Amino acid sequence: MKKILFSLFIVMALSANANAQLKDLVGKGKDLISGGGSLSNADIGKALKEALNNGVTKEVTKLTAEDGFYKNEAVKILLPPELQKVDRKLRQMGMSSLADEGIKVLNRAAEDAVKEATPIFVDAITKMTITDAKKILMGADNSATAYLQKTTTTPLYGKFSPVVKTSLDKVGADKVWAGIIAKYNALPLVSKVNPDLTDYVTTKALEGVFKMITVEEKNIRTNLSSRTSDLLKKVFALQDQK
The missing domain is CATH 1.20.5 (Single alpha-helices involved in coiled-coils or other helix-helix interfaces)
Incomplete structure (x- = not known):
């Protein structure tokens, strides 16, 4: 028994x-x-913003150095289709150095503009409302940056464009391109061009900023040592489990 x-x-x-x-x-x-026990949507949103801010601090600031755009093939600003024919014509006429200078000054303007406008990007991240933080956290390795780009590009453009315009003048890009366009338009049998350089550089520089933020977001998602705060460690550990 x-x-x-x-x-x-x-x-x-x-x-x-x-x-x-x-x-x-x-x-x-x-x-x-x-969403991870004690992790609220607000906690996750805060961590995502921290990751994006790290992108500005660690990656976007690289763009503000001399050659930050010009010698970075991932973000280097090339000529729009309208100006590519100008570039080709100048080179055919033995003015390659002027054509090269035209490309360089556009990138110099972007480098200067991003330097001046960095607080604008930080402010946009800080004020961004993340409606579904958990979904973004569990999404692709650029989901937070893509969300930032989708929700802030229009207001960022409005604030960034005047900075770019000032930078184009500051680095002498306006004068260089005024000379280039004048020479080209004076040639016989060519269609005259009148490009909006401010719009073009603003758009391409913003694309470069988002690309660099993506670099850091991917780094935080895949590299444990890049999670430099307790909140990043806690939140992105949840992502690791998916």
Whole structure:
């Protein structure tokens, strides 16, 4: 009889242990689905903004150095189609140095503009409303940057464009391109051009900024050592489980 009771006790103990393990697994599953136990949507949103701010601090600031655009093939500003024919014509006429200078000054203007406008990008990130932080966290490795780009490009353009216009003048790009366009338009049998350089450089520089922020977002998502705060570690550990 004692042996029977002892056997029943063992079975009950094992069963209780199995139930406890099952509950633990269910709990972890619920945590994963709900966003990680104590992690609220606000916590995740805060971490995503921190990651984006890190992108500005670590990557976008590289664009503000001399050659930050010009010698970075990922973001270097090339000529729009309208001006490519101008470039080709100048080179055919032996004015390659002028054509090269035209490209360089556009990139110099972008470098200067991003330097002046960095607080604008930080402010846009700070004020950004993230409506579905958990979905962004569990998305692609550029999801936060893509969300930032989608929700802030229009207001950023409005604030950044005047800075670019000032920078074009500051680095002498306006004068260089006025000379280039004047020479080209004076040639016989060519269609005259009148490009909006401010619009073009503003658009391309913004694209460069978002590309560099993406670099840091990917780094934080894949490299544990890049999670430099407790919040980043906690939030992106949830992403690691997906």
